[in-house]
Amino acid sequence: MNWVDTHCHIDGEEFDTDRELVIERARKAGVSKLFVPAIDLATSQSIVDLCRQHSDYLYPMVGLHPEEVRADWRTQLSAIKSLLSPLSPVTSLPNRSPLAIASHLSPLIIAIGEVGLDFYWSREFEHEQMEALEQQVQWSVETRLPLMIHCRKAQNELVSILKRYAGELPGGVFHCFTGNELEAEQLLQFDRFVLGIGGVLTFKKSHLPEVLPAVVPLDRLVIETDSPYMAPVPMRGQRNEPAYTAHILQRLAQAYGVSEEEICQQTNANVARVFGV
Numbered sequence: 001m002n003w004v005d006t007h008c009h010i011d012g013e014e015f016d017t018d019r020e021l022v023i024e025r026a027r028k029a030g031v032s033k034l035f036v037p038a039i040d041l042a043t044s045q046s047i048v049d050l051c052r053q054h055s056d057y058l059y060p061m062v063g064l065h066p067e068e069v070r071a072d073w074r075t076q077l078s079a080i081k082s083l084l085s086p087l088s089p090v091t092s093l094p095n096r097s098p099l100a101i102a103s104h105l106s107p108l109i110i111a112i113g114e115v116g117l118d119f120y121w122s123r124e125f126e127h128e129q130m131e132a133l134e135q136q137v138q139w140s141v142e143t144r145l146p147l148m149i150h151c152r153k154a155q156n157e158l159v160s161i162l163k164r165y166a167g168e169l170p171g172g173v174f175h176c177f178t179g180n181e182l183e184a185e186q187l188l189q190f191d192r193f194v195l196g197i198g199g200v201l202t203f204k205k206s207h208l209p210e211v212l213p214a215v216v217p218l219d220r221l222v223i224e225t226d227s228p229y230m231a232p233v234p235m236r237g238q239r240n241e242p243a244y245t246a247h248i249l250q251r252l253a254q255a256y257g258v259s260e261e262e263i264c265q266q267t268n269a270n271v272a273r274v275f276g277v
């Protein structure tokens with residue numbers, strides 16, 4: 001039995017002292033792949049490098065997170081975009097042997113993320129956030145890479161931007177879904193998208209164990225940790241890590257009244273459909 005952690009910030013400094021051990025524990029727990037979202041230009045670059053060192057296990061995303069959108073967002077975006085065309089820096093090398101080209105290729109970038117809107121802490125860069133999101137949505141249409149979407153206190157604005165591209169978008173994940181039935185249905189109208197379900201599902205007061213089986217079919221969700229944040233019960237409050245997805249898997253199986261094997265099969269199929277891996 002194995003499954004994928006579709007969203008973990010394993011590159012974060014929280015893991016600087018024991019990253020290899022955390023990865024080893026994830027493998028042992030049954031996690032077959034880790035998808036790693038970036039938040040800005042620096043992490044987009046460092047995540048591509050980190051994933052190159054673990055190319056059979058870690059898969060990178062590149063993108064600009066809404067909370068990182070500031071006055072310099074245009075510069076950040078154009079530099080991040082250059083990472084999506086991995087062959088371009090090689091043209092300047094004098095000896096372009098196949099090996100030289102191969103060693104400069106980015107590891108398989110699986111998605112654009114994380115991107116989105118976040119008006120929870122501040123609306124200072126509200127318009128910039130919306131412009132940055134729309135540009136990255138256009139990258140998704142052009143490159144056919146799915147979107148990893150973060151949204152907080154901005155679902156109406158998010159939906160209205162996505163609607164402009166609904167017919168052309170390849171798909172993606174609404175990560176860290178914690179909404180109600182109406183909000184789930186509104187997001188699922190984008191038919192190539194799925195909801196990312198994490199630790200919140202296990203919290204005592206969470207309504208997700210009722211909301212999800214009521215309106216979200218099993219072929220519309222994926223598992224995630226959002227490590228190092230959002231640790232599930234019984235690790236709540238501690239540093240989260242990909243191995244803890246086992247608790248989310250367990251709670252999902254309970255909520256839907258199916259076996260953990262079935263959740264694995266379904267979510268693995270969803271991951272393959274959305275991300276192509």
Ligand SMILES: [Zn+2]
Nearest residue numbers: 007037114226
């Ligand atoms: Zn995240």
